[in-house]
Amino acid sequence: MKNPLSEKEGEIFPPSAFCQVGIVVRNIDETLKYYKKVFGFGPFEIREVDYPTATYYGETAGYRGKRAFFYLGPIQIELIELRDGKTIHEAFLREKGEGVHHLAFEVKDLEEGKRKAEEAGLKVIQSFTRPDGSGFAYVDSDRIGGVSFELIQRPARKT
Amino acid sequence: MKNPLSEKEGEIFPPSAFCQVGIVVRNIDETLKYYKKVFGFGPFEIREVDYPTATYYGETAGYRGKRAFFYLGPIQIELIELRDGKTIHEAFLREKGEGVHHLAFEVKDLEEGKRKAEEAGLKVIQSFTRPDGSGFAYVDSDRIGGVSFELIQRPARKT
Numbered sequence: 001m002k003n004p005l006s007e008k009e010g011e012i013f014p015p016s017a018f019c020q021v022g023i024v025v026r027n028i029d030e031t032l033k034y035y036k037k038v039f040g041f042g043p044f045e046i047r048e049v050d051y052p053t054a055t056y057y058g059e060t061a062g063y064r065g066k067r068a069f070f071y072l073g074p075i076q077i078e079l080i081e082l083r084d085g086k087t088i089h090e091a092f093l094r095e096k097g098e099g100v101h102h103l104a105f106e107v108k109d110l111e112e113g114k115r116k117a118e119e120a121g122l123k124v125i126q127s128f129t130r131p132d133g134s135g136f137a138y139v140d141s142d143r144i145g146g147v148s149f150e151l152i153q154r155p156a157r158k159t
Numbered sequence: 160m161k162n163p164l165s166e167k168e169g170e171i172f173p174p175s176a177f178c179q180v181g182i183v184v185r186n187i188d189e190t191l192k193y194y195k196k197v198f199g200f201g202p203f204e205i206r207e208v209d210y211p212t213a214t215y216y217g218e219t220a221g222y223r224g225k226r227a228f229f230y231l232g233p234i235q236i237e238l239i240e241l242r243d244g245k246t247i248h249e250a251f252l253r254e255k256g257e258g259v260h261h262l263a264f265e266v267k268d269l270e271e272g273k274r275k276a277e278e279a280g281l282k283v284i285q286s287f288t289r290p291d292g293s294g295f296a297y298v299d300s301d302r303i304g305g306v307s308f309e310l311i312q313r314p315a316r317k318t
Contacts, residue, residue, distance in 0.1 A: 011199045018231035021180065021262065023306055031304040038279050039300070039308070040170045072177035072262070074233055079304070098305025100259035103180065103231070120197050141198070145190040145238070146257025147182055149198070 012116045013105045013149055020076040020104035020152065024089050028068045028081040035070075041077075045069045054085070054128040061086040078104075088126045088138055088148065102138065102148040110135055110153035117151070132156055171275045172264045172308055179235040179263035179311065183248050187227045187240040194229075200236075204228045213244070213287040220245040237263075247285050247297055247307065261297065261307040269294055269312035276310070291315055 025031045028046065035041040045068065052062040063085025070077050080089050080101065092101050107113040114124050114137050127137035134155040141149040184190045187205065194200040204227065211221040222244025229236050239248050239260065251260050266272040273283055273296050286296035293314040300308040 013198045013200075015200055015229075015231045018234060021259075023304060025304045034303040038281065039172045041172075041174055070174075072174045075177060096255040096258065099255065099301070100180075100262075100306055103259070122197065142258070144193040145182060145184045147259055 012113060012120060012122075013151070014107075017105040017107060018075070018103060019106045020078055020102075020150070021072075021100060022078045022080055022102040022104060022148075022150065023099065024080045024082075024093050024101045025098050026081070026093070028066050028079050031079055032068055041070055041072070043070065048083075051085075051128040054087075054126065055124075056086045056088070056126055058124075063087045065089070092148075102150045104136070104150035104152050106152050106154060108153065109133075110137060110151055113137065113151040113153075130155060171272060171279060171281075172310070173266075176264040176266060177234070177262060178265040179237055179261075179309070180231075180259060181237040181239055181261040181263060181307075181309065182258065183239045183241075183252050183260045184257050185240070185252070187225050187238050190238055191227055200231070201229055207242075210244075210287040213246075213285065214283075215245045215247070215285050217283075222246045224248070251307075261309045263295075263309040263311050265311050265313060267312065268292075269296060269310055272296065272310040272312075289314060 032044050047067045049067055050064045053060055054062050064083040066081040066083060068079040082090050089101060110129065110133060117124065117139050122139040122141060124137045125140050127135065129135035132155060134153045137151045138148055141147060191203050206226045208226055209223045212219055213221050223242035225240040225242060227238040241249050241252065248260060269288065269292060276283065276298050281298040281300060283296045284299050286294065288294035291314060293312045296310045297307055300306060
C-alpha cells in the first residue's frame with residue numbers, strides 16, 4: 001500500500017513519496033466512531049506516542065500524544081490528539097481548530113532530507129530522531145499556501 | 160494515476176476512491192512558484208472555473224474561482240483561489256486562513272452519493288451538477304474532526 005520512493009537529485013519532497021495526511025482532532029475516539037459509523041473507514045490502529053527528545057523550533061521540548069492510523073487508498077491518515085508538551089499541533093488546534101495539519105513524504109535518509117530542506121531555505125520547526133536514525137521532521141512550508149510538509153523515515157523493520 | 164473505484168453497498172465515501180486533497184490559498188501563482196522552486200512539484204494545470212448554478216447550503220448561489228492541479232503520487236492536489244460568490248472556501252479562508260480544506264472521493268453516480276450521504280445524516284453544503292450528471296458535492300463532515308469530504312463525479316470523457 002506504500003508508494004515507491006523516488007528521490008531524484010535535488011528533490012527534497014519527492015511527489016511520489018507522498019504517504020500521509022495528518023489531521024489534528026480534539027478527541028480520537030469520538031472521531032473514529034464517527035468515521036467508522038458514517039463513512040465506513042477503518043480498520044484503525046491506535047497508539048500512544050512519547051517523544052521525550054523531540055525538538056520544537058530547535059530546542060529540545062518533548063511531547064506525548066495519542067495517534068490513530070488508517071488508510072484511504074494508498075495514503076495513510078494520521079489522527080493526532082494532544083497529551084502534553086509544546087508542539088506545532090497544539091498551536092494549530094488553538095489557532096485554527098480541528099482539521100488537516102500536514103502532508104508527509106517518506107524518505108530513506110531523514111538527516112539528508114533535513115539538510116537539503118535547510119539548504120533550500122526551509123526551517124525544521126519540529127523533529128524527532130530514534131537511535132536507528134528513523135524519525136520525522138516538520139518544516140515551515142505553511143508560510144505560503146498554509147500546508148505543513150513533513151519528512152518521515154520509517155523505523156527499520158524487525159526481521 | 161487514478162485509484163480504482165470500489166463502491167460497496169453502504170459505503171458513501173469508499174476509502175479506495177480517495178483521489179484529491181483540496182487546499183485553499185490566497186494566491187495560486189505565488190503558491191505554485193514556491194511549490195515548483197522549493198519543492199519541485201509540478202507540472203501544474205491552471206483553470207478558471209465558473210459554476211453559476213452551484214448551491215450553497217441548499218440555495219442557488221453560484222461562484223467563480225481559479226484552480227491549479229498537480230499530482231503527489233496517485234493523489235490530485237487542487238489549489239483553490241477565490242474570485243467571487245458565496246462559498247465554503249471563502250468561509251474557510253476567513254475563519255482559518257490558508258490550508259487544506261477537503262479530501263475528495265471519486266464516485267460513479269453523484270446523485271446516488273448525495274442521496275446516501277443525506278440518508279446517513281450528512282448535509283450537502285455546496286454542490287454543482289453539469290448537464291451530463293457529473294459534478295461535485297461537499298458535505299458537513301467537518302463537524303467532528305474538522306475535515307470536509309467531497310464527492311466528485313468526473314465528466315464523461317469525450318471520445
